[in-house]
Amino acid sequence: METIAPPATGVRRPWADLPPAVRRALENALGGRVVEAHSQSGGFSPGVAARVRLADGRRAFVKAVSAETNAHSPRLHRAEARNSAAMPPGAPAPRLLGTYDDGTWVALLLEDVAGRQPRVPWLPAELDRVLAAVDGLSRAMTPAPFEVPAVAESEAEAFTGWRTLLAAGDTTRLDPWAADRLALLAGLESGWAEPATGDSLAHGDLRADNILLTDDRVVFVDWPHALRAAPWYDLLVMLPSVASQGGPDPESVFTTHPLGRAADPEGVTSVLAAVAGYFVRQSLLPDPPGLPTLRAFQAAQGTAALRWLARRLG
Structure with missing residues (x-):
């Protein structure tokens, strides 16, 4: 599939643009003066995202x-700080070294x-x-090792895309296939919560810009x-971004992956309908600041x- 997704980028600010009081507090928390900072472009956070080096040679990542x-x-x-x-x-996640919160920053x-x-594609x-690491993450994080919201709670508002569009009655900006089947999609979406429920700690937003490859990790x-969600939830949510950035057919990947093979097919279709409806509806909204x-x-x-959903529905 061709690469159709644009780069995932927010409006980054350099380390030097942080208010002096914030920079001093962060340096105090790190126990050293920052002498070098390199902004990182990937991801959607609209602020500072920089790799920094301290005067004593230690390194950290600042968001x-x-x-x-x-x-x-x-x-x-x-x-993110709590989690x-x-x-x-x-855990295959960066260690938290410290936080700063003054109510604004x-x-x-x-x-x-x-x-x-x-690399993308x-x-x-x-x-x-x-894909092997996603399998390992699910197995290592089942049962969830700390308290986070259940998917049925955290995504209750987000996963109403098709029902919201159906209620609005305006299909002019929708894909013709979806516009012709809006009631069907809304019905499929309405049953997403039960199959998505589980006791695995899921990342919830896996895509290329939220993954780092080292030599061995x-x-x-x-x-x-x-x-907290079904063991296969992260895999399903990740694959549309993979497909949109030059990756293979998501159906083939999902159904041959250990987590996907163990999932109930009808439940997967319902959750996929909810995920598709979320992305489609969100894409029609104005750009956030x-x-x-x-x-x-x-x-x-x-x-x-x-x-992917159209293929599953035949």
């Missing part, structure tokens, strides 16, 4: 966002993982590594959306999810 840039992002950073702090030893200090994002060997970063490519990225994921 910081201001409520003045995007009112929603500080809440996500706080959730990162609770990660068990050995929220920052995380994390282990700087010496890795890189998977996806390379088969790298995708194989990631696959590390999953950005954990604000962690939730500081996130100029988010809607286009969601549109690409929605297109891939809808193609």
Whole structure:
């Protein structure tokens, strides 16, 4: 499949643009002066995302966002801080080194993982590594090692896309296949919660820009959306982004993967309908502040999810 998704990028701010008081507090938390900082472009956070080096040679990763840039992002950073702090030893996630929160600026200090994002378009060997790691993540995180919201609770509002579009009655911007089957899709979507429910800790937002490959590890970063769900939930949510960034047919990947093989097919179709409806509906909304490519990225994921769903429905 051709690469149709744009890069996942927010409007990044350099380390030097942080207010001096915030920089001093972060350096105090790290126990050293930052002498070098390199902004990282991948991901949708509209703030600072930088690899920093301290005067004594130690390294860290800094994420910081201001409520003045995007009112929603500080809440996500706080959730990520809670989840990162609770990660068990050995989890394939960066260690939390410290936090900062003054009510406007929220920052995380994390282990700087010496890795890189998977190449896009996806390379088969790298995708194989990631798929094996997703299986390992699900097995290591079942049962969930710390408390996070259940998927039926956390996604209750998000997974109403087709029903919301059906109630609005305007299909002019929808894919013709979806527009002709809107009532069917709304019905499929309405049954997503039960099959998605489980006791595995899921990342909730896996895609290439939330994955780092080192020489010997696959590390999953950005954990604000962690939730309890079925063991195969992360795999299903990830595959539309993989397909939209040059990866293989998601149906073939899912049904041959250990987690996908063990899933109930009708339940998978219902959850996939909900995921597709979420991406499609979100893609029709205005751009949020500081996130100029988010809607286009969601549109690409929605297109891939809808193609996958159409195949499952024959």
